[in-house]
Amino acid sequence: MTALLISLFVVGWVAVALIGSQAYFRGEQTKPIHERNWRSDSFDQLAKSVTGQATDAGDRVPAYSGDAFTSSAL
Template sequence: MAILISLFIVGWLAVSLIGTQAYFLGEQTKTIHQRNWNSPEFDRLAKSFTGKDTDYLVRIPAYSLDAYNAQKN
């Protein structure tokens, strides 16, 4: 029974670590709202979990061309 419990705990820790890395890697490539563009807290957390800096050449601002601005042109 102890082996089963320890396997469950190790599996849960592995899944949570992989899920956290996947979340931050995904967030580093998503579009981002302008108000969150320079977030040192996000950059620090993302680097600590993934080991990679946020590449702002990959990220694009979200809502930079919204429906209102698109109709004005």
């Protein structure tokens, strides 16, 4: 009985981790992206391996165009 409960807990935890990872990467693939991360090959490769879908750059828009990172006045 205890082994059954432990195995159900482990299977449930793995399922939640996989679903959460896919939800995270699918959400990140469509969010506005900071200019310094626009061409992140490592993110694109990892996201494709987790979700099975390539990142569509047409869905992404630059964000934070006037922040301190891009400002030369600071």
